[in-house]
Amino acid sequence: MKRLRTNLPLKIFAGFVATVMFFTAFLSCVFMVKCIQNDVYIDGGTEMIKNSFFDSAAEFNFTIDRALKRSVKPFDVKDGKLSVTDSDEIFSGIMPGECNFIYTLKDSEGNTVYTAGEDILKEEYEGVSPGPRYDGDYYEPMEISSNIKILRGEPFFRNTRYTDSHESLSESFESLSGAENELKYMKDMDFSGNIYMIGERVSFLLESYRGDEQQPIMEFSEDLAEYYAAWARNGYQIDFSQLDYEGIAVGEGYFIRPNGTVILLKDLKNAAVMYEAYGSEYSEPAGTDEELLIITDPEEEYEEAAEPDSEGNYPLKVVSFPSRDVRTGKISTLVYLSDGEFYFDGKKVSDDPERLAELIGGITTWEARNNFISRMGYFDIIRDIRLEGECYPYESKEYVPEVYLNGLLPATDSVKLSYLFITDLISYADIFPLWIIVSGILFLISILWLVCTAGYRKSAEGPSLSWLYKIPFEIIIFIGALAAYLIYEAYIFAEYQDLNYYRIFDIVINSVTVLLGGAVYVYGISTFAARIRNGKFWRYTVIGTAVSLGIKFVKFVIRLFSSIKTAWKAALLCLGLYIADYIGAFFISGRLEEFGIFIIILANILFGVFIVLWSAGFTKLSDYVKKIADGELNEKIDKGTLFGDLRKTADALEGVGEGVKRAVDERMRSERFKTELITNVSHDLKTPLTSIVNYIDILSKDNIEDGTAKEHIEVLQRQAARMKKLIEDLVEVSKASSGNVSVNAERTDVNLLVTQSAAEYSDKFEASQLTPVINIPETVMTAKLDGRLMWRVLDNLLNNICKYAMPGTRVYITVEDAGKNISVSFKNISRYQLNMTGEDLMERFVRGDASRNTEGSGLGLSIAKSLCDLQGVGFGLTADGDLFKAELWIEKCGDGEILEEEGDVDVGAAAND
């Protein structure tokens, strides 16, 4: 399987098969459609040709209409020959050429009334077929022989000429209102638009094509288009209420008023009004009838009509154009009246045809000249109408169109080629559906194979992509879209064009297009499958690449930004704010004021938010530092909202905190270890000491006569007791200094505490020949203290005094209110000379007597100091000469403060286990 799916030739083969099958299926589809479409061609293609002629009958109609209007004399088929009996102007515009057919119209009596076809011939057949030849004067008659096929179209009705059948006209009138003089119009008379009337008089004729599109043959103004639209909307009834205009100008100079009055062929007054409105000049040509008010304009021509005269007859109609007299160079108005007379510069010129021709030639532009001539034509019609009667509807006549087709079509004739091609195609018609199915299945199998194996390659283990499959997918999509368009074009070509052997080049081009398009799709499907399988679809797209590059760029910018110093960042941010403000100001000064304000507000809000967030982060950091400084080393920084440099600083600070905590822990551990060691050693020392003390005691109770021995025993007793004291003090000092003592602070009466302590020593003072002078204020002073620990402090101090005070002196014990604190001082005269400061005295193993021959460990003051520290009590020693002073500063406890039991602060419980 693995070998199979990595087999490249097999894949290429599958791709080839899929492409070809796509193409053949497409081709079969087209051919099948063509066959179904052209089933009618089976009769030899004549039906097709007929249809193509008669379907475009509308195109002929115009020509026919004109021919009819111009009373073109019909062509004749005489003696089996079709000949042009009159080289009428109808052919004047038609280029000579060859044709193999002639289109004719015959009326109900069998008279050929019209013939045409050369123009079609020219266009469609490129002059490849023989036919009647135009030699300049007339068309060479074409033999109507067995070779000539006559194709007969559907008979149709057509108006031929004006009649005076007033009744028939009236029937086809629809009155828009009952009033006699209101506007009426005659319905579409099959061929050319409408006749509008005032009363029963024909006033205006509009020509238009028959067919879906009402296409006027003359130029209309936009107003007319509007009018037509309104007209069509109302079921071909005029509803003036829908018109915004004061009137609607129908064509140049024609005007319909909302009241239904049609100002046709110029109501002079209204023309004047219009002119006024347009601000144009107008003048009155001299020498003309007073009733003929002629408005002229150097650039535009106007037709005018006077009011009907007293007898109800219409006055003369005028066509006026600015014209240049070629003889004199004078520019004046050439006027054509509906009675057939021409005037120039107020002088009648119609008697002199030469002069008239000059003048007509002098009409300044070709456009104007053509207009002039066509207008003359209208006048002819209108004149006819007026002369022949009041209303002249067209007479409707049946006509039969016929096409004379030369049966001697050459082999290269496109009709014949089409015929042959279609005939060949139809002979294979049964194969196409089958082939569609077969090629469809083969296509699907090939595609399935490609999809299943796409992405597997010999060179790689898993799915991988060759360079061909790494082309940006958007390009493939683009080419695919292009291919879709081209295939559609090919289909359109195949369906609407006559496929024949003559067009073989076009067919090949289109086939190649379809083939290539199919290849693009096969490749597209295969590569899509491979990309999906490979899982790197987006990587090989322009969008994907752009996105990944964008992400890289953003990351780069962020990295760049984070690598610069905080101050620079701040500067950049400020710069950003200024730029945003500047841009905002730029917009404000321009037209986008709101946008500018929005930018400025947004930028400032963002900046403000940033500053606040940063400050909040900074506060966090400073709080943390404060906590570290206060010794709260277990605190952590909540880094959730910290960002950028703040976060980095937070990490660093936590590192500092960790370091400090580690150092403190280390210190604590070593202190504890020391305390533990001392405690344990003291235990071990105490056991032998117990025996020593006891046996000395027992010894001392023996009857020893020897005085020296007794003395020695006393020394032993004293030194053993000292040793005991030393060991106990040692343990205590190590515990107190390491904070390994539980402090149970309660509200304590300091006065009472001192009194109680002094009372405990009353006997000792006496024994040491000291007189205590105790000064205690009357007001009760309380503090938060551990009474037991304070007693030990005072015990040490008082014991010190008893040991070192000069016998016979006074000891002053004073309690004083010292503002926030309570001061407790002990003053005595030292028995020994104090050669050291208070600080020195607090050191361990330091005693007032350097010789160390007295009892005491030298640890008392140190213990007292440590215990005071534990309770937050200030402890100071001063030695001024022989005056020794110990002072405690105890923080007062407010009277209002509630006495609360605090939990034991048992720092060193672990050490005592």
Place this chain on the structure above:
Amino acid sequence: MYNILICDDEKDIVSALKIYLSGEGYGLYEASNGAEALSVLRSYKIHCVLMDIMMPVKDGIEALSELRAFTNVPVIFLTAKSEDVDKILGLNLGADDYVTKPFNPVELIARVRSHIRRYVMLGSAPESADVIRLGGIEINDTDRAVWVDGEEIRLTAKEYEILHFLMSNAGVVYSPAEIYRRVWGNVPVGVDNAIAVHIRHLREKIEINPAEPRYLKVVWGRGYKFDKD
């Protein structure tokens, strides 16, 4: 004759204790560890046990918890461990007293005597309502007599009144001023020192070791109380 079991792994200390205690006329048994002590206790009638804590085989704490299962003989821990926590632990486990090494022989003997007396007298209810007995202290308000461990001691009138007052309200802490007000019945002015001295004297008379009183305790900075237990 009362029997005392001395339990310590230090032979010299046992010997010294025997010297002291034999002088008082007690029957003495010895053991060198907790296990031995337990077997002695099971075999003989013992009235007081002096026991070290740190001993091989079975330490004092263990032995104490085991012996409490079958006897309520007073046990005095005699140990080098002087920490407060050790004392509290020992007493909580059911030891009756705790004496730290190096000990004062006189104090130790006094304590032993006190405990034996209490142990022997245990269960005998006071004869009348006027008699208050707390621990080893008994006072009889009828003849104002005070006995400490069965020995009558002499107190001054004020000392007696203070003791009586505090014993009547055992466990309650009284400030010197309050004591004065209740005992003297006067308004107390500057009497703290006087009361403190009185209490000190009283303590010297009723306590075995006035520096570490068992009954009359100083609550530093607040006052004094007679301990209930």
